[in-house]
Amino acid sequence: MKRIVIVGGGAGGLELVTQLAKTLGKKQRAEIILVDKSRTHVWKPLLHEVAAGVIDKYSDGVDYRMHAVKHGYQFELGEMSSVDAENQSITLSALHDDEGHQILPQRQIKYDYLVMALGSKSNDFGTPGVARNCFFLDSLVQAERFHKALLNQLLKINNDATAARILHVAIVGGGATGTELAAQLYHVANLARAYGMPEMSSKRIKVSIIEADNRILPALPERIANSARKALVKLGVDVLENTRVARASETGFETADGEKIDADLLVWSAGVKAPDFLTELDLFETNRANQILVKPTLQSTRFDNIFAIGDCCGFKQSDDSWVPPRAQSAHQMATTAGKNLVNLFKNIALESFKYRDYGSLVHLSRYTTVGSLMGTLSNNSMFIEGRLAKLVYLSLYNMHQFAIHGYLRGVVVLLSRKLGNIVGMRLKLH
Numbered sequence: 001m002k003r004i005v006i007v008g009g010g011a012g013g014l015e016l017v018t019q020l021a022k023t024l025g026k027k028q029r030a031e032i033i034l035v036d037k038s039r040t041h042v043w044k045p046l047l048h049e050v051a052a053g054v055i056d057k058y059s060d061g062v063d064y065r066m067h068a069v070k071h072g073y074q075f076e077l078g079e080m081s082s083v084d085a086e087n088q089s090i091t092l093s094a095l096h097d098d099e100g101h102q103i104l105p106q107r108q109i110k111y112d113y114l115v116m117a118l119g120s121k122s123n124d125f126g127t128p129g130v131a132r133n134c135f136f137l138d139s140l141v142q143a144e145r146f147h148k149a150l151l152n153q154l155l156k157i158n159n160d161a162t163a164a165r166i167l168h169v170a171i172v173g174g175g176a177t178g179t180e181l182a183a184q185l186y187h188v189a190n191l192a193r194a195y196g197m198p199e200m201s202s203k204r205i206k207v208s209i210i211e212a213d214n215r216i217l218p219a220l221p222e223r224i225a226n227s228a229r230k231a232l233v234k235l236g237v238d239v240l241e242n243t244r245v246a247r248a249s250e251t252g253f254e255t256a257d258g259e260k261i262d263a264d265l266l267v268w269s270a271g272v273k274a275p276d277f278l279t280e281l282d283l284f285e286t287n288r289a290n291q292i293l294v295k296p297t298l299q300s301t302r303f304d305n306i307f308a309i310g311d312c313c314g315f316k317q318s319d320d321s322w323v324p325p326r327a328q329s330a331h332q333m334a335t336t337a338g339k340n341l342v343n344l345f346k347n348i349a350l351e352s353f354k355y356r357d358y359g360s361l362v363h364l365s366r367y368t369t370v371g372s373l374m375g376t377l378s379n380n381s382m383f384i385e386g387r388l389a390k391l392v393y394l395s396l397y398n399m400h401q402f403a404i405h406g407y408l409r410g411v412v413v414l415l416s417r418k419l420g421n422i423v424g425m426r427l428k429l430h
Helices: 011-025 044-052 064-071 140-159 176-195 222-235 327-346 387-405 407-423
Strands: 002-007 030-036 074-077 080-084 089-092 102-104 107-110 113-116 167-172 205-210 238-240 245-249 252-255 260-262 265-268 306-308 359-364 368-374 381-385
Touching: 002 011, 011 030, 011 064, 011 327, 011 387, 030 064, 044 140, 044 176, 044 387, 064 074, 113 327, 140 167, 140 176, 140 265, 167 176, 167 252, 167 260, 176 205, 176 222, 176 359, 222 238, 222 359, 222 368, 222 381, 306 327, 327 387, 359 387, 368 387, 381 387, 387 407
Parallel strands: 002 030, 002 113, 030 074, 113 306, 167 205, 167 265, 205 238
Antiparallel strands: 080 089, 089 107, 245 252, 252 260, 359 368, 368 381
């Protein structure tokens, strides 16, 4: 029996493994294995909510091992350290616990087909002090680390009865993650009052967004950016555009113009690139963002039995632009890669991937949601905001749940989440 190995259980990887388990795994036509260094999947667009503490991995995450049992594939916990394309195998590093004790030794996994779905991480562009002093929101572990630091700072501020001190959070990067996190922080500051911090409120927090481009949300239409900026400024966010960070320290950022921006918590969410590991393998053709270059069929340019999907996939479109690293891109790539892997088993022609932009949405906590929907019958887009935009935003998450759970189980999961939001705490305190 042939074996398909998917490395990375993000938005694209988990949807793909679910699809393949249904079409090939349960029919005993292929052995499907998912590899990920985390035990739990959380939809990446929600990581800023984990960081803020308005959701947690237990209610909104998916346990890979449990999911594997239910859907008929195998899960291997570990981090890939190398790929041997000639012998068709990957190596997973030894797994250790927090005390450094070995849990699992180094392992090799053979494959007939390999899918790279490693996602992306923030790009600090080598800026001095960033790696040492900033929080990143690229993974569940990083989001939880920021949340613990945020809770500690909220406790400090609440304990200052003079109300003279405020919590200052500086976020570099005015993309979707940075703007959405900023809004959530004001919401969390107000929630804290109801959870044992009576001196805390949104009046005792200041958030600065630092964006090097001439406007926040530079990848989205200007009307969306303007609407988001208006909502953020109304909350009290200090939006600094055309501002490039030169270095970071324990106490804040220094701009290229020499200005000091003091902060208690520093967050870096500027720039996106695929893991450096992909270029260090010296195995694939890659672009400047470390992405694996692929053919129209999503097969890598050098190996027909190795596919790439999601943020680590470098797919150049007919207009010479790259498919953007978004959840909708990963979803569409997972669908095409799944079909093509099945087609390989059927010995029929493979499909070419075509990216369709269905629009972009930015959810600014409970305050507002703004975005655009791309028309299916034309190239025009429709601007939406408020309740309608929020419903569309939630529908994207619902679609992901249906893709990884199936429709019936997905409905149950969403209803459970809704019930949990009603009876549970609105702020995670641990």
